[in-house]
Amino acid sequence: MSTLQHTPDLSVNVRPGRRARYRLNLDARSIVFYAILIAFSLFFLFPLVWMAGTSLKSIEEVGRPQLSLLPEVPQWSNYGNLFADPSFYRAYVNSIFVVVVTLVGTVGSISFVAYAFARLEWRGRNLVFALMLGTLMLPAQATLVPQYVLFYNLGWIRTFNPITIPGFFAGGAAMIFLLRQFMVGIPKELDEAAMIDGANPLQTWWYIILPLSRPAIATITVFLFVGLWNNLINPLLYLQKAELFTMPVFVAGKFNLQESPIPWQTIMAASVTFVLPVLVIFMFTQRFFVQGIAATGGKEG
Amino acid sequence: MDVAAQARLDNLLWAAATVIFIAAGSVLLGLLARGGARLARLSDAEGRKIFWGVFFASPWIIGFFIFVVGPALASLLYSFTDYKLGDSMNFVGLDNYRELLLGEGAHGRRFAGAMYNSFYYAIIGVPLQILTALAMALLLNQALRGVRFFRLIFYLPVILAGGPAILLAWRYMLASNGGFINEAMSAAGNAFFLFDWLKRTFIFLVEGFNGFYSGIVRGDPIGPLKYFIPALIAVLFLSTMLRGEWSDSRRSRLLRVSEIVGAVLGMVLVARGLIALPIDPFLIVGIGLILAAGALSAHRNASPRAATAYLVSGIVLSVGAALMAIATPSAEDGSAFSALPYLLASALVAAVFAGALVASQARRASVLLIGLAAGSLAVLVHLSAGQFDQGQLGLIFQYLTFQSAIAQPGDLAYLQETFPQASLSAFWIWGGMIAFFGVLIALNGGNAKLQRWLIVGGTVVFALLAVNSLLDTLRYFSAFNDVAAAAGVQNYHFSLFRQATQVFPDSQRVPLWMSSELWSKPSLILITMWSSGAGMLIFLAALKGIPRVFYEAADVDGASRVQQFFKITLPLISPAMFYNIVIGVIAALQTFESIYILQTPTTQDSLASAAYFLFVRTFRQLAIGEGAAVSWILAAIIVFLTVLQFRYSRWVNYES
Secondary structure (H helix, E strand, O other), X not given: OOOOOOOOOOOOOOOHHHHXXXXXXXXXXXXXXXXXXXXXXXXXXXXXXXXXXXXOOOHHHXXXXXXXXXXXXXXXXXXXXXXXXXXXXHHHHHHHHHHHHHHXXXXXXXXHHXXXXXXXXXXXXXXXXXXXXXXXXXXXXXXXXXXXXXXXXXXXXXXXXXXXXXXXXXXXXXXXXXXXHHHHOOOHHHHHHHHHOOOOHHHHHHHHXXXXXXXXHHHHHHHHHHHHHHOOHHHHHHOOOHHHOOHHHHHHHHOOOOOOOOOXXXXXXXXXXXXXXXXXXXXXXXXXXXXXXXXXXXXXX | OOHHHHHHHHHHHHHHHHHHHHHHHHHHHHHHHHHHHHHOOOOHHHHHHHHHHHHHHHHHHHHHHHHHHHHHHHHHHHOOEOOOOXXXXXXXXXXXXXXXXXXXXXXXXXXXXXXHHHHHHHHXXXXXXXXHHHHHHHHHOOOOOOHHHHHHHHHHHHHHHOOHHHHHHHHHHOOOOOOHHHHHHHHHXXXXXXXXHHHHHHHHHHXXXXXXXHHHHHOOOOOOHHHHHHXXXXXXXXXXXXXXXXXXXXXXXXXXXXXXXXXXXXXXXXXXXXHOOXXXXXXHHHHHHHHHHHHHXXXXXXOHHHHHXXXXXXXXXXXXXXXXXXXXXXXXXXXOOOOHHHHHHHHHHHHHHHHHHHOOHXXXXXXXXXXXXXXXXXXXXXXXXXXXXXXXXXXXXXXXXXXXXXXXXXXXXXXXXXXXXXXXXXXXHHHHHHHHHHHHHHHOOOOXXXXXXXXXXXXXXXXHHHHHHHHHHHHHHHHHHHHHHHHOOOOOOOHHHHHHHHOOOOOOOOOOHHHOOOOHHHHHHHHHHHOOHHHHHHHHHHHHOOOHHHHHHHHHOOOOHHHHHHHHHHHHOHHHHHHHHHHHHHHHHHOOHHHHHXXXXXXXXXXXXXXXXXXXXXXXXXXXXXXXXXXXXXXXXXXXXXXXXXXXXXXXXXXX
């Protein structure tokens, strides 16, 4: 019976060879566990399935009390109508644009800064590093108000700048820390060899450290992506103009209490298109998420 | 070109300009640093190293000043003004903080409501979230085929819950009229009577509890109930001590728990008490008592540095209080403000702490003990006179002899005024409790027999207090009921609670979720439980870290699975547990997206977290000054919790 509980390390890297240990032996105990696991999974997956099902229902069907998960007749026209809406396209393009620009700036500057903390020896490094870790404690709300005043005075309200530009200044101490920890593990001899060949730190960073840090960079990219894609508050505060809306604001704006009946099928169709990229990326890169959580304790972005 | 495309192009140009700005800034900062190195007569090689280091770190350094230091200073400045965007700025001193921390005025009351909501999420939501996460982690820790797949599913909600889409799906599912969840509940209830009964009990409990909570938030008087909570805590502590020998590990665990409770309580008291004008001079003595007990326990625990920290903070407190008393002007109604009681109280506290600080290690405990005794005596003298709610000593004797403390149960004005709002004014019971435990800690090891008697006696006294204050609470509530029935008044004193608990819900009733203030918070908690996968990963990592030999040894000894869970698993994952609790409380304060998506005009106030209040106040009503004060209060609480987390991350002593 002790084979069933407390097996060591099922975590991130289960090597294929070890899988042979877990045979599917269905005794009463494991059947109970599978039943509970499946019940939990239903709870976790249900809203997603409900969202997809509703997006294909007709407005009449949405209007009545209902228990059915699937539509009577799938209404693909819900999606047709959504795709025919130019404001949907605009919001999608805006979202992709904002996320890509911010990601390029953030990941680029973070990899730059992490290098200074991981690979270079300089006086004052420990002080600056401690300062950076200290900002981890500071909640985002602490600087939200004065930053708004700053951007207001810069005339940046109703532009994309307040959303994309701060990322270029290596935003996200947790991500710097994660990348730095990875870079520390790269063998020192590589830098030294490069130095002997006459490379300066900039060249070493670009030709040696960056290519070797690819797994960690992928982790922070994926992690930042989800946070940026989902981010509602910054676009809500700064965009303030329908033409500039990103998807979170667009989807949230689709819901309006004044409307009756509430067109849930349209809202859910927009939601499905919004969730899909996150879902796909998560499916393919989930092990990066686990590493990101380990570094940040679950706080996104 | 259309507006969006133009804006995107502009943004790209700004991004390019930013890159150039950062690059130039980096070179400049690097050169500056090298110049500094030269001035400090460092070698050229050292200077080059500094150049490259600063050069690479510069994007963060520049951003730190533009987006953190600058804004933080600006916001500190704003928080002392009445600044509104596009309006002039007037210095108003501590007014913003006073309004917020004391819940004065319309906005202060809404902020207090938001803090009550956050507290609700912390005490009800976080434990439920942690239980879900722990259950998931334990399930995934089984050696079953396919757990990796299930882990994927369990974690999925976390990444979805950050965005508005899935929250809207929840909102649709939670619709009170025809929503999936209610339809499913009704269908299950119709199919089988047990489910119906379960549903009705659930409705009864949720509405009763939330009705009660909203009464507290509204500031309805809770009467003698406020004495029940400290008394109950004292009984819990003492009964733990009574259970067999007071071993070292148990003692230090209790001390840590009480330190955390004391720290949180002390922070609330200091924040609320010191900002109020005029404050009660005995607050200074009370906080002095807490600090003295802390110093004593640290001293007994052989950690002189912690003891010194307590002593120094006691001196700082008393000096600060004395200065504040001197600086306080007369009240607006012309009555002169007398600084004398404050100076006396401060002098008393400062003398004790200074004495303990300069005394030798061996004498320190006795100085503190004398201080504790003197402080307690002063409190006792103060208690023997004075108003009822300030804790007249007679009340304690009444409760110890099974009498009711309510003199005129038929008089509405008496009921409302004798027991004002739910507040921390039951502080004297807390103070007495802390003094009592201080004495216990001081005696520890010195006189075992006396200590034993004190514990037994204390248990009896606090148990009597707890039982009788609870009985009196029932009398108090029914007195209100009678008065209300006689006067025909409906809407006061826990009216929602009365409505919810008068009749047991019938089969037709369904949960109202987002359309009622009694259900809005439970709805939000349901969604946070659904997305508690991050905590699950932390627990899972902790579970994997437990060596297998522990379980094998326990198996040999014949321990059952349940025993193994409580004696091995739970103690060993308690750091992860504590981490999850702190993260959960911080997240509860910062909840924004889900409230924004789920709120309706009627439930907005019952849902609002501190962060949501900040959003409404600053960005809807553009009150920058007050918003800045809110953000500083929020930041102070979060930094405090984080420090707590670091300090106590190993709060369980592993018995080696």
